[in-house]
Amino acid sequence: MEKLNFCRRSGYLVGPGYTVPGDPVEFYLGEERDVVSCTRLICVSCKEAVRVERDPLPQGQDFRTYACACKAHHQYKGLRSADDDDEADPWLPWKCSGHPIATLPYNLDGVEIAPATDLHALVRRTLGGWSPDSARPEERESPLGWVIKLYARLIGTGFDQEVTLAWISTVAERPNIGALGATMLTFGAAGRSTTGRRRADRASRRR
Numbered sequence: 001m002e003k004l005n006f007c008r009r010s011g012y013l014v015g016p017g018y019t020v021p022g023d024p025v026e027f028y029l030g031e032e033r034d035v036v037s038c039t040r041l042i043c044v045s046c047k048e049a050v051r052v053e054r055d056p057l058p059q060g061q062d063f064r065t066y067a068c069a070c071k072a073h074h075q076y077k078g079l080r081s082a083d084d085d086d087e088a089d090p091w092l093p094w095k096c097s098g099h100p101i102a103t104l105p106y107n108l109d110g111v112e113i114a115p116a117t118d119l120h121a122l123v124r125r126t127l128g129g130w131s132p133d134s135a136r137p138e139e140r141e142s143p144l145g146w147v148i149k150l151y152a153r154l155i156g157t158g159f160d161q162e163v164t165l166a167w168i169s170t171v172a173e174r175p176n177i178g179a180l181g182a183t184m185l186t187f188g189a190a191g192r193s194t195t196g197r198r199r200a201d202r203a204s205r206r207r
């Protein structure tokens with residue numbers, strides 16, 4: 001069976017101002033600084049792929065439309081998970097159908113990741129404060145942001161482990177970034193830890 005990556009909580013639906021990734025490889029692991037829309041939602045009732053309204057949205061429109069053959073949903077402010085069944089958010093018959101694994105060489109924000117890429121050097125440089133100019137602002141706020149993105153995007157390729165190891169050894173060399181290291185150790189060890197779920201839950205309440 002084809003290996004796939006699945007979004008946390010069946011995938012997120014996002015309102016205006018959030019990212020709808022152009023690359024089907026991009027999914028939401030739950031640790032990234034930018035909560036992105038799932039672009040591979042499928043309807044469990046009609047079995048159709050859910051269409052996601054992409055940017056730019058019509059001027060003045062304050063929602064984003066998601067629709068399959070049997071259901072449509074307007075996502076106004078903020079975001080919600082597809083599995084959210086609050087009274088205010090009616091149940092949706094949609095779930096993430098899985099995202100393809102990245103194939104190398106893979107271009108991430110202008111950085112070509114190939115099997116021969118020195119991921120250790122890339123991680124060390126990023127933890128030192130560098131990130132590509134085309135990374136999203138949320139990902140550039142902290143040295144963690146882009147490393148998490150790099151890790152998430154490589155899940156399933158076998159190179160995600162290398163990112164984790166590079167992180168651990170960078171932290172060992174530079175104890176002053178110990179706090180960042182602790183985060184990654186938790187993150188790497190648990191893989192899909194619960195930290196991100198809490199963060200996303202907080203985000204959906206806040207926005």
Ligand SMILES: [Zn+2]
Nearest residue numbers: 007011038096
């Ligand atoms: Zn998804």
Ligand SMILES: [Zn+2]
Nearest residue numbers: 043046068070
């Ligand atoms: Zn449907």
